Amino acid sequence: MIEVKDIHKNFGRKKVLKGVSFTVNKGEITCLIGINGVGKTTILNAIMDLTPIKRGEILIDEKQHSPEMYNQITFIPDAAIMLPGMTIQQAMDFMKEYHSVWNEKRAKDLLRFFKLKVSDKIQDLSKGNVAKVNLLMGLSLDVDYILMDEPFSGIDIFTREQITEVFSSRLVEDRGVLITTHEISDIEHLIDKVLLLDDGVIMKEFYAEAMRENEGKSVVDVLREVYEG
Amino acid sequence: MKQSLKHFIRLVNFEFERMYKFLFAVMGILIAANLAGYILLPLEYMNNAREIMRIDSLTTAQFIENNDPFSMYPVSISLWVLGPIALGIIGFIFYSVFIWYREWFGKNTFIYRLLMIPVSRMQIFFAKFLMIVIGVFSLLALQLLSLWIGEIIVSNIVLGEFYTSYNLPQILQLNYIFQIIFPSIGEVFLGSYIIGFVAVLVLFTVILFERSFRIKGLVMGIGYAIACLFFVLSPNLIPTVFKNYHILFDSELILLIFGFSLIVGMISILLSRYLLKHKITV
Numbered sequence: 001m002i003e004v005k006d007i008h009k010n011f012g013r014k015k016v017l018k019g020v021s022f023t024v025n026k027g028e029i030t031c032l033i034g035i036n037g038v039g040k041t042t043i044l045n046a047i048m049d050l051t052p053i054k055r056g057e058i059l060i061d062e063k064q065h066s067p068e069m070y071n072q073i074t075f076i077p078d079a080a081i082m083l084p085g086m087t088i089q090q091a092m093d094f095m096k097e098y099h100s101v102w103n104e105k106r107a108k109d110l111l112r113f114f115k116l117k118v119s120d121k122i123q124d125l126s127k128g129n130v131a132k133v134n135l136l137m138g139l140s141l142d143v144d145y146i147l148m149d150e151p152f153s154g155i156d157i158f159t160r161e162q163i164t165e166v167f168s169s170r171l172v173e174d175r176g177v178l179i180t181t182h183e184i185s186d187i188e189h190l191i192d193k194v195l196l197l198d199d200g201v202i203m204k205e206f207y208a209e210a211m212r213e214n215e216g217k218s219v220v221d222v223l224r225e226v227y228e229g
Numbered sequence: 230m231k232q233s234l235k236h237f238i239r240l241v242n243f244e245f246e247r248m249y250k251f252l253f254a255v256m257g258i259l260i261a262a263n264l265a266g267y268i269l270l271p272l273e274y275m276n277n278a279r280e281i282m283r284i285d286s287l288t289t290a291q292f293i294e295n296n297d298p299f300s301m302y303p304v305s306i307s308l309w310v311l312g313p314i315a316l317g318i319i320g321f322i323f324y325s326v327f328i329w330y331r332e333w334f335g336k337n338t339f340i341y342r343l344l345m346i347p348v349s350r351m352q353i354f355f356a357k358f359l360m361i362v363i364g365v366f367s368l369l370a371l372q373l374l375s376l377w378i379g380e381i382i383v384s385n386i387v388l389g390e391f392y393t394s395y396n397l398p399q400i401l402q403l404n405y406i407f408q409i410i411f412p413s414i415g416e417v418f419l420g421s422y423i424i425g426f427v428a429v430l431v432l433f434t435v436i437l438f439e440r441s442f443r444i445k446g447l448v449m450g451i452g453y454a455i456a457c458l459f460f461v462l463s464p465n466l467i468p469t470v471f472k473n474y475h476i477l478f479d480s481e482l483i484l485l486i487f488g489f490s491l492i493v494g495m496i497s498i499l500l501s502r503y504l505l506k507h508k509i510t511v
Contacts, residue, residue, distance in 0.1 A: 051510040067346075067348055070345050070347035074345070081342045082337060097239055
């Protein structure tokens, strides 16, 4: 379980996170929703130890961050983070060299599924194909937790369908997934837990299915209630 | 431990693959410029000598009596040799900054991937540092080899009676710049390069301060660099402070400066470790 406990973060004088707490459980897809600039990516970066927090604590399976954790948790960002001159094959080789949990068979399966060519250079890829490569790099690691930042941002409908298919597949089964998005309609039916982030805190936390069954509201309905009053 | 060393070697290899174009370009310029100097300068000397002897109807002996014979000295102080050395120094100062900032400001933000490698972040730090060390010593070795070859080329262009031959150790004593970059005493060589590489460690720390705290970090980093410079040079103040100009031998003063440089190097490594582990931000 990922435990985020009362984290605070400032950018200059601006308080971005004012005591955010939540958990991400294995076998669940947790969706962190909030308007732009509210601190969603900062939370993911903090969990990955890519930015320091002012106060609070983040535990992964009850342990604090260490380099070995990057074989237990992975981050799929919304932009290319491999060197632009690398081919997809070289990017895969890079991951294989450093990550003991790299799953070559799964990487090849995903390569076929996404119809990517190993000889293509990262710098020549479209936004949609960059998203696919990022997914390939992240999902080919046998990790317990996957963090995804805006996977549907700026990509075409066919790529969205492919990514949605990945979400509903066994590739994310048994893993704890934390995803940030504002394109909620595409994956609403796949989400287990929803976290609404606003004004530096988690405004509302609920299970989507329970909300549908008990109150007859969709995730989008709840979003409207919270953000539009 | 074994796995950790394997990862480090891979990181060094990875950094080398990213640096070799720059290194080979500087090496290429060095070879081309040096060769031009080894050929053009002696040819120019011989043309001038023949011209003067023809106009003044001088014999070779008479010419040599009134003019200096040619040697590696004018070559060694020419722009053909000193230019590439200056370019190499400026190039590696620039590269020491570039080696970090390209991870944040390149076309893709590679620092994400780099920091998420399951190895200690100090391995990344030392891989980058080792690249600078490898680059500098590669250039030095090439310059030495070039001077040795240069002596052979020049001695074949200039006729024997017009030429004073020097061996490599003598060539290295010909000008002040060579005496700085190729000190003939082993301890001085070691000490000079330790100070040089400690300066690179301090520069890395300044960059990590800036990458951790942005503008505030840059101010902190510059303050740190000034403090380091003051600390390393502080033994020079001992005679003034104690109003005794014979309190230290020169060799003791140099030893103190080397010692203080090592302390600065250690502090820079520890500070960088702290920044990379706790403060760095993508």
